[in-house]
Amino acid sequence: MRTAITERLGVEFPLFAFSHCRDVVAAVTNAGGFGVLGAIAYTPEQLDTELSWIDERVGGRPYGVDVLVPGKIDASALDRDARLADFIPERHRDFVTHLLSKYGVTGPVQPMGGSPDEFGRRVTAAGATGLIDVALKHPIGLIASALGPPPPEMVTGAREAGVPVAALVGTVEHARRQVAAGADLIVAQGTEAGGHTGEIATMVLVPQVVDAVAPLPVLAAGGIASGRQMAAAMALGAQGVWCGSVWLTTEEAETAPSVKRKMLTASSLDTVRSRSRTGKPARQLRSAWTDEWDSGQESPGPLPMPLQMLVAEGTMARVTAAAERGEPGALELANYFVGQVVGQMNQIKPAREVVYEMVSEFADAVERLARLSG
C-alpha cells in the first residue's frame, strides 16, 4: 500500500497502533504497521527501558512515541514548588474513600509511575521534556502530541533529530493551531474514539481536517478497528489510520484480564465520554466509576487535569487489582479507556493477526467499491 505516509515514514501499511504496551508496539511494527508507545505512564528512566526493549525487537523498523501536553491544565501543575496532592480538596478524597467502602474494595494502594508530583506534572511542557528527550535518543520515526499543540521544545528537538511530529485533533480549529505550532502530520480523531476525544464524529471531522491542512497528511482515528473502517477512513481523504482500542483485546495487550473480559462482551453503547479518569472528557467503558462521578448524588464532580488523574490513577489501579481477585464491587467499578469499536472486539487475537486481517479486509473493501463504481 502506498500513501504519502508510507513513503515519508518508511512503513509498509499506513496502520498506526497507539498502545501503552511495548509488546503491542513491537508486534504491530514487525507486522508492517507502525506502533506508537504512549509514554505518559512512565518516568523518563522507565521509558528509556521500554524503548530499548522495543529497539531490540523491531530490527530497525520505525515506531513512534506519544506524549500528552494539553493546552489547558490546572495552574497548580505549572508551579514547580507546589505539592499537587495539596490541591485535591477534602471532599474529593472523601468521595474516593466512600466509593471504595461502598463497593467493598480491599487491598493496598497501588504505586503509580514516579511520585504523584512527577506523575501529575508529566502532562506539562516542562514535565514532558524528560520523556521527549529520552524518546529522541532512540531511533524513533515519529513523536506525537496526544492533546494540545506540541510545545516549542518538542518541535525543535524533533526537527534536530529529523523526527516528524504528529498531533491529535478533534476540530478543524485544533488542526490549524497544531499546524501553526509545527506539526508535520495531523491525526483527526472523532468522538467515537477511546481516550480524550471531542464531539465531532470521524465521518464528519476527517474530510474537514484533510481540506484545512492540505497538503499536510492526515491520519484518521476513532471508530477504526477493521479493514472496512480503514477503507472508509481513507475514502474520506486520510492517508492512514491511527487505532488504539483494537489492540486492547490482543494477546499482547497488558489490559487487566477482568477489563479485557468486560471489553469482549461490551456493546458499542457501553462507553461514555467522562471526565472521571483524567479531568478532561475521555471515552471509556461505562462502569460504576463513571456513573458515580458523573451522576452520583454524592459526587463532588471531577477535578481539572491533572488533579483528577492523581485522584483516579492510584485508585483505579487498586480497583483493578481487587477486580483481578474477583471482588464483585471492584468488578463493577473497573473500566478503561476504549472507543465505540469495543462492540466489535469480541475475540482475543495476536496483534499481528489484527494487522493482517485489517490489511486484507481493506483490499477487499476497495475491490468491492471499485466493482460497484463500474
Added chain:
Amino acid sequence: MRTAITERLGVEFPLFAFSHCRDVVAAVTNAGGFGVLGAIAYTPEQLDTELSWIDERVGGRPYGVDVLVPGKIDASALDRDARLADFIPERHRDFVTHLLSKYGVTGPVQPMGGSPDEFGRRVTAAGATGLIDVALKHPIGLIASALGPPPPEMVTGAREAGVPVAALVGTVEHARRQVAAGADLIVAQGTEAGGHTGEIATMVLVPQVVDAVAPLPVLAAGGIASGRQMAAAMALGAQGVWCGSVWLTTEEAETAPSVKRKMLTASSLDTVRSRSRTGKPARQLRSAWTDEWDSGQESPGPLPMPLQMLVAEGTMARVTAAAERGEPGALELANYFVGQVVGQMNQIKPAREVVYEMVSEFADAVERLARLSG
C-alpha cells in the same frame, strides 16, 4: 453505479434524499437519486396533494415516503378520546410564555398541520395509518419508518402494494427488531445525523448493522454530505446512503432563510442532541431554544413525545416567522434539525448539483483508493 439497492429500487444512484420539501424530493429523483418525503408535518389530505405534485414532475421515477411511528410515546397519545393539550403541564406552558417574552418574540401563534390532536397522534400507529394509506395509493417505490419498528398495518399494506419497507435504526438491537417486524431495508443512522438519532457513530454502527441483517441491504445515514463520505459509507458495507441535512441549504429547500443563514455559517460543533423539539433526542442547531430547555435554570425539562412536539411546533413556527422579520431574540431562538455535516454546508446550491457533485466525488474517491491499494 450498481448495488443491491439500485437494482431493487430501479434507481441510478443509491443516494437517498430525505426531505420535508416536495421540491427537493422531485429534484433529487429527477437527477437520478431517490427522494423521500417526510410526511409527518402533513394531514393525509395535504400529503395527497404533495405526492400528486411530485407524481406530475418525476415522470414515473421511483421516490419514497417517510413516517414516524416511535415504539415508545406518552400514553396520552394512545387514548383516542383524550385532548392532548390537557396533558401539557401548566409550568411547561408558562416556560414557553416566559421564553417568548424573555426573547421579545412578537406575532401571532402559527398553525400546524391539522389540529394539535391530529398533529400529535400522527406519530402513533393509528394516527400514521391515514398517511400510510394515502402514500400507498401513489406510485411510490419505498415507505420508511423513521423511528421505531414499522407497525403491522404498514408492513401488510406495503406488501400488498409491492412497496419495500425501510426502517431507520441507531443500534444493532433496533436493526434486529426492525427486521423481525418486516423491514426489507435498514437505514443505519449514526449519532452525527440530524433529527432523531442515537449515540453510536456511523463509522462504528454501519458495519455492525450490515453484518447483523445480512443479506438484507443497508443504507448508511449520518455524516454523509459529500462523495468522499458516500464512498466511506459504502466501504463500510452500505449499499447506498440516506442524506437529510445536505438538502436543507439547497435552492429548493423550504428552510426558513434565517435558519438557512445560520446553517451556512455554522461549524460542526454548533449542533446538539436535544429533546427540546420532539421529546426524543434529536440533533439540531444549538440555539437559545436548546440551551434554555436543556440547561436553563427555569427549564421544566422537555415532555415525552408527542407532547413536546405540541409544545415546540407552534412556538418554533412563531419564532421562525419573527426571525424572518429580523427580531433579534427570535434569531437567537431559531433552529432546525441538522447533522454535524452542517459544518461543510457553506453554499446554496441546486439539489441536482449536490447529487451530481456527490456522484462525481464518489467516483474520484474510489479511484484514489484503488490506486493506493495498488
